[in-house]
Amino acid sequence: MGGGALAWLRGRAPPVAGLRCLSDHEYRTLRQLALALFPRQGGFSVGAEDLDLARSFDGFLADEPDWNRGDLKKGLFLLEYGPVVFEGRAVTFSHLPAPEGLAHFERWVEGGLVRRQLALALRRFLALVFYDRPEVWPYIGYEGPLVQ
Amino acid sequence: MAGSITDLSRTAAPAGLTAEVCVVGSGSAGATVAWDLAAAGREVVVLEEGADYTGRQLTQRDGRMFDQLYMDRGGRATADLSISVQQGRVLGGGGVVNQCDVVPIPEGVLRHWQRRFGLSDLSPEALVPFQARALADLSANRPDPGGPLFNRNNRLLRQGAQALGWRGEVMLHNRVGCAGIGACGLGCPVDAKRNPRFVAVPGAVAAGARFLTRARAVAVEGAGQELKTVRARRLDPDGYRELDEFAIRARVVVLAANAVGSAQLLLRSGIGNRHVGRHLSLQPQLPVAAWFDEEVRFFRGIPQSFAVTEFELEDDPEHGWWGFRLESIGATPGVVASFMPRLGAAGKEDMRRFPRVAGALCLLPDDPQGRVEVERSGRLRIHYQLSDEQRARYRAAARAAARLFLAAGAREVVVSDARPVSITSEADLSRIDAIGFLPATVPLISAHQQGGVRMAPSERDGAADPEGRVYGARDVLVLDSGGYPSSASSHTMAPIIALAHFQARRLLARLPG
Numbered sequence: 191m192g193g194g195a196l197a198w199l200r201g202r203a204p205p206v207a208g209l210r211c212l213s214d215h216e217y218r219t220l221r222q223l224a225l226a227l228f229p230r231q232g233g234f235s236v237g238a239e240d241l242d243l244a245r246s247f248d249g250f251l252a253d254e255p256d257w258n259r260g261d262l263k264k265g266l267f268l269l270e271y272g273p274v275v276f277e278g279r280a281v282t283f284s285h286l287p288a289p290e291g292l293a294h295f296e297r298w299v300e301g302g303l304v305r306r307q308l309a310l311a312l313r314r315f316l317a318l319v320f321y322d323r324p325e326v327w328p329y330i331g332y333e334g335p336l337v338q
Numbered sequence: 339m340a341g342s343i344t345d346l347s348r349t350a351a352p353a354g355l356t357a358e359v360c361v362v363g364s365g366s367a368g369a370t371v372a373w374d375l376a377a378a379g380r381e382v383v384v385l386e387e388g389a390d391y392t393g394r395q396l397t398q399r400d401g402r403m404f405d406q407l408y409m410d411r412g413g414r415a416t417a418d419l420s421i422s423v424q425q426g427r428v429l430g431g432g433g434v435v436n437q438c439d440v441v442p443i444p445e446g447v448l449r450h451w452q453r454r455f456g457l458s459d460l461s462p463e464a465l466v467p468f469q470a471r472a473l474a475d476l477s478a479n480r481p482d483p484g485g486p487l488f489n490r491n492n493r494l495l496r497q498g499a500q501a502l503g504w505r506g507e508v509m510l511h512n513r514v515g516c517a518g519i520g521a522c523g524l525g526c527p528v529d530a531k532r533n534p535r536f537v538a539v540p541g542a543v544a545a546g547a548r549f550l551t552r553a554r555a556v557a558v559e560g561a562g563q564e565l566k567t568v569r570a571r572r573l574d575p576d577g578y579r580e581l582d583e584f585a586i587r588a589r590v591v592v593l594a595a596n597a598v599g600s601a602q603l604l605l606r607s608g609i610g611n612r613h614v615g616r617h618l619s620l621q622p623q624l625p626v627a628a629w630f631d632e633e634v635r636f637f638r639g640i641p642q643s644f645a646v647t648e649f650e651l652e653d654d655p656e657h658g659w660w661g662f663r664l665e666s667i668g669a670t671p672g673v674v675a676s677f678m679p680r681l682g683a684a685g686k687e688d689m690r691r692f693p694r695v696a697g698a699l700c701l702l703p704d705d706p707q708g709r710v711e712v713e714r715s716g717r718l719r720i721h722y723q724l725s726d727e728q729r730a731r732y733r734a735a736a737r738a739a740a741r742l743f744l745a746a747g748a749r750e751v752v753v754s755d756a757r758p759v760s761i762t763s764e765a766d767l768s769r770i771d772a773i774g775f776l777p778a779t780v781p782l783i784s785a786h787q788q789g790g791v792r793m794a795p796s797e798r799d800g801a802a803d804p805e806g807r808v809y810g811a812r813d814v815l816v817l818d819s820g821g822y823p824s825s826a827s828s829h830t831m832a833p834i835i836a837l838a839h840f841q842a843r844r845l846l847a848r849l850p851g
Binding site: 327 | 394397398401404405411413418419517519520521527528576578579633635637638670671672674675676677678681682683684685686687688689692757776778779781
């Protein structure tokens with residue numbers, strides 16, 4: 191598949207205002223992953239749709255050293271094209287419905303080393319940020335910091 | 339003369355700075371050495387990359403606190419991302435963010451170091467007063483297992499151990515006035531930890547030592563000369579970016595920047611022999627989670643104060659400390675979730691039951707098989723591969739942790755793997771045998787880095803002599819855990835403080851005047 195076809199598969203990402211580091215496409219990929227990992231259903235009703243986790247990642251990445259920023263951006267690129275590269279499908283990650291996106295990501299967790307590494311880095315970051323949000327705490331029985 | 343603590347992110351770079359001794363790192367080793375040297379009238383400057391966080395600045399929030407209190411904003415890991423390498427970056431060092439466990443160096447380890455590595459001066463007898471001093475510095479005391487701070491998680495581990503007839507103990511800790519907040523890994527907002535920030539740092543300042551925070555040491559130059567130059571850079575208030583550079587001229591340079599950091603600085607400076615960066619021990623720990631029908635609330639009270647020592651050897655002839663131990667552990671939700679294996683709705687369901695989660699850590703001593711590398715670009719790489727023997731020991735430890743929780747009444751125990759292993763009865767324990775511990779699958783955590791600048795009587799066998807002097811340099815010393823030839827203990831704060839006092843005394847005896 192040529193570069194033009196890959197770009198066509200990915201399509202145009204909606205513009206996102208105020209990003210410090212991520213491109214619109216990278217933001218969309220990460221947002222899609224967050225929606226897959228933290229759906230509104232399951233356990234409790236707050237999900238990634240209610241919290242802009244991708245923007246938190248953007249803020250984090252903007253202050254990282256160049257090498258880490260570069261690695262993670264390449265990783266997001268690979269995640270976007272994961273269904274094409276690893277499964278021969280004519281669809282990119284951002285266009286998968288959330289349950290399919292989750293299933294695809296779970297195959298990364300069990301996949302080759304690079305995929306496992308990226309999966310580990312992204313899920314850890316997103317989980318830490320999601321459960322650090324006060325909006326989530328009432329649903330998990332956590333009162334938050336005891337000393338203000 | 340009174341010393342000082344100066345935040346260099348908010349002031350101009352110091353010019354023409356000189357000191358008799360420049361210490362890099364303000365943790366258990368650096369602050370202790372600075373205290374002893376300053377108390378003996380020596381002129382000491384300490385460089386610390388982190389900032390000074392105390393009291394309510396410690397917000398108990400995962401994101402901001404990991405960002406500010408840990409190296410690489412909490413993201414430091416081995417090169418293959420298999421092991422999270424947690425290393426403090428704050429005035430007072432790892433003691434600010436650790437779980438307050440106080441475990442002195444076992445005599446068996448010191449004998450092992452004597453026998454196997456030729457460190458004949460480090461005898462149990464010679465270290466008696468220094469181990470006692472470390473316990474005194476830390477106000478070491480034992481939590482009351484009948485008291486409210488000894489939380490349900492600790493009780494469950496103890497209950498399981500009793501049911502199985504396994505040996506265990508309530509560990510010493512260094513909390514005084516603990517309020518049971520439970521976010522110890524993010525620092526204590528009521529300053530109940532008697533860590534170096536509240537003991538050695540003020541002691542050193544009172545004796546005249548000057549601490550410079552947000553100051554990153556980048557190289558030591560002139561290592562063979564009488565006067566060395568430590569090149570350092572100011573950091574911005576968040577510690578993200580380097581600002582301008584400054585230099586300190588000192589006769590003696592003491593590296594106490596953690597095993598990884600001290601080796602990294604030597605490698606960046608081109609100082610030392612082929613052993614620098616090698617023989618690194620990470621002691622990777624494996625977390626195991628369990629769900630109970632009743633509330634456990636492991637995120638409040640003292641998170642880590644009961645240890646199952648049934649499978650632990652303190653005087654293994656080949657390794658010194660060996661086997662494994664199991665300890666209770668609890669943490670804030672962000673940290674816990676980042677290590678939980680199930681994803682999507684199943685992961686959320688696990689976290690919905692957060693108050694019913696219990697946690698154990700499998701602590702395994704390791705051989706010093708890791709390596710620190712600094713790439714040409716300056717990027718730090720920590721290389722570490724699990725051996726087959728370690729994988730087998732992790733499986734044994736995970737099986738023991740699962741049995742322990744089941745004996746305490748757990749509904750389900752989960753051991754992480756690429757596909758999480760769920761255990762609801764003893765019949766399921768064999769599932770653990772299938773865990774491969776492949777890179778980047780199981781969430782291993784290193785909190786006790788040691789080695790990298792191994793001490794040895796001969797430069798054929800190590801990077802520093804038994805007094806911590808780096809071979810090939812003049813009065814450049816490594817006095818932190820970087821010098822240890824193998825794991826000193828299951829928890830390194832007390833060993834580091836004891837050995838720092840010991841080595842500081844030897845350094846003082848050598849200094850002229």
